[in-house]
Amino acid sequence: MSLKAIVGATVIDGTGGEPVPDAVVLIENDRVRSVSRAADTVVPEQAEVIDAAGRYVIPGLMDANVHLFAGTVPDVLIEYAGRYAEFVEEAAQVTLRAGVTTVFDTWGPLQPTLTVRDAINRGETVGSRIYAGGNIIGLGGPLSADFFSPGDVLAKETVDRINQQWEEGVGDDLLWLTPEQVRLRVRDYIERSGVDFIKYAGSGHKEMQFIAFSEPAQRAIVEEGHRAGITVQAHTTTVESLRMEIEAGADLLQHGDVTGREAMPEETLKTIVDRVLPVAALVCTERYQAWVKENGGEILSIVHEKKDDNDRRLIAAGARLLLTTDAFAWGPRVLNHPLLSKLLKSPDTPTQLGESHVYWLQGALERGMAPMEALLSATRYIAEAYHVADEVGTLEPGKRADLVILEADPLADVQNYTRIVDVIKDGAVVDRDALPLHPVLVEPGTTAA
Numbered sequence: 001m002s003l004k005a006i007v008g009a010t011v012i013d014g015t016g017g018e019p020v021p022d023a024v025v026l027i028e029n030d031r032v033r034s035v036s037r038a039a040d041t042v043v044p045e046q047a048e049v050i051d052a053a054g055r056y057v058i059p060g061l062m063d064a065n066v067h068l069f070a071g072t073v074p075d076v077l078i079e080y081a082g083r084y085a086e087f088v089e090e091a092a093q094v095t096l097r098a099g100v101t102t103v104f105d106t107w108g109p110l111q112p113t114l115t116v117r118d119a120i121n122r123g124e125t126v127g128s129r130i131y132a133g134g135n136i137i138g139l140g141g142p143l144s145a146d147f148f149s150p151g152d153v154l155a156k157e158t159v160d161r162i163n164q165q166w167e168e169g170v171g172d173d174l175l176w177l178t179p180e181q182v183r184l185r186v187r188d189y190i191e192r193s194g195v196d197f198i199k200y201a202g203s204g205h206k207e208m209q210f211i212a213f214s215e216p217a218q219r220a221i222v223e224e225g226h227r228a229g230i231t232v233q234a235h236t237t238t239v240e241s242l243r244m245e246i247e248a249g250a251d252l253l254q255h256g257d258v259t260g261r262e263a264m265p266e267e268t269l270k271t272i273v274d275r276v277l278p279v280a281a282l283v284c285t286e287r288y289q290a291w292v293k294e295n296g297g298e299i300l301s302i303v304h305e306k307k308d309d310n311d312r313r314l315i316a317a318g319a320r321l322l323l324t325t326d327a328f329a330w331g332p333r334v335l336n337h338p339l340l341s342k343l344l345k346s347p348d349t350p351t352q353l354g355e356s357h358v359y360w361l362q363g364a365l366e367r368g369m370a371p372m373e374a375l376l377s378a379t380r381y382i383a384e385a386y387h388v389a390d391e392v393g394t395l396e397p398g399k400r401a402d403l404v405i406l407e408a409d410p411l412a413d414v415q416n417y418t419r420i421v422d423v424i425k426d427g428a429v430v431d432r433d434a435l436p437l438h439p440v441l442v443e444p445g446t447t448a449a
Helices: 074-079 084-097 110-121 156-167 172-176 179-193 215-227 239-248 266-274 286-295 297-317 356-366 371-377 380-385 414-418
Strands: 003-011 020-028 031-037 048-051 056-059 061-066 100-105 129-132 197-201 231-235 252-254 279-281 321-323 403-406 420-425
Touching: 003 403, 061 084, 061 252, 061 321, 061 380, 074 156, 084 100, 084 110, 084 420, 100 380, 110 129, 110 156, 172 179, 179 197, 179 215, 197 215, 215 231, 215 239, 231 239, 239 252, 239 266, 266 297, 279 297, 286 297, 286 356, 297 321, 297 356, 321 356, 321 371, 321 380, 356 371, 356 414, 371 380
Parallel strands: 003 048, 003 056, 061 100, 100 129, 197 231, 231 252, 252 279, 279 321
Antiparallel strands: 003 020, 020 031, 056 403, 403 420
16 A cells, blocks of 8 residues: 655645645545645654645646647648557646646547557556547548648548548538437447547537537437436537537537627526536637737637637636637647648647646636636536546545645646646656657657647
8 A cells, every 4th residue: 555645735625615724635545545734634654755835735637628639730640640649648748747637638539549548547658647539529530621621632542541530430421411320320439439428519610600410410419428428518619509509418518618700698608607517618818819819810800809708708607617728739840830830829829738728727817717716617627527526626535646736826826837846646746857758749848848
């Protein structure tokens, strides 16, 4: 049996309760045994003591929407064919280094992602805990018209081979089917794939103004997810696709703050608040919003303006927001790619693993969210939304010992989330300096990807 005792820190346990000063966190193997005041605790003699006097302990952070391999520009996809798991592992280590101990991958090549997920769970490599959803049901792969269509440049065989690693039988051809046919395809996908949750297309991706599945088809998808006991969400980018997702019974609203060129109707906002529907929101900083207004072009500027207004209204109304970055790992190879360079060179880029979760927290505070609520949006609320709160999300007895030790109070200054002393996952101290172990896209030694 392994015992650790973190002593002397102020513990913010992620339940929403008051911080506990001069506390002791006892860890037995990979679980939290207790969290209590030092005056009320006897530290076992055999425990390894970690002196955290004057520091702060929070639960391991979480991200409700990442893409561990989404540097999906055509040349990278082709050059690294057969090696996609290396990207997933690298990205999971970038996030872990930054104190994000659990991530939910909502679109990516399924088999490489599951390979890394399982290797991390078996202790064969290190990385953030991964929950994987595979493809966005109803959308094509990265070289389809939904993302980066290569036109006539690449052979159809090459395009199909790459896209199929994402689509896994639930690609854009489902949009031609009846609701019952969709149901059967989704049922088969869930039963054979090993996904932890599912995500479907409520609206288009590249052509975000279009509705994807009909309301009966959406209900069929949600019913199949619930039949299998997993959570269901939708990619939604319009007022109507959001309404349809809610009516279909989705468990959480992915991009629920994005409603295209129109503001979220008051009736929809009220429904979200009244039903306590978790909104995985793409909150950005003021600095990034200003950059988009100046450089984003007409459509992107309008979409971000409406999204920003939605975020402020959701926060003011007390909606339950989830920290969501939509982020991926990238370095110079992707940063300088002509398809992405303009967006990725923006200030406070919201889609960079290892950094953007802090920009999200900063943006949430700038829009009126209380500091404790922001921490809950990055921990407990995400765990509850994905129905894994019995394992992760808070520092309570019996739960996994995932935590971050910080130099200073994150509730006093959002930048203190970056002042990491130690990251502990499953009771083990992470060697942050060694991560990522085998860089592929990122630059070794940098703060983030």
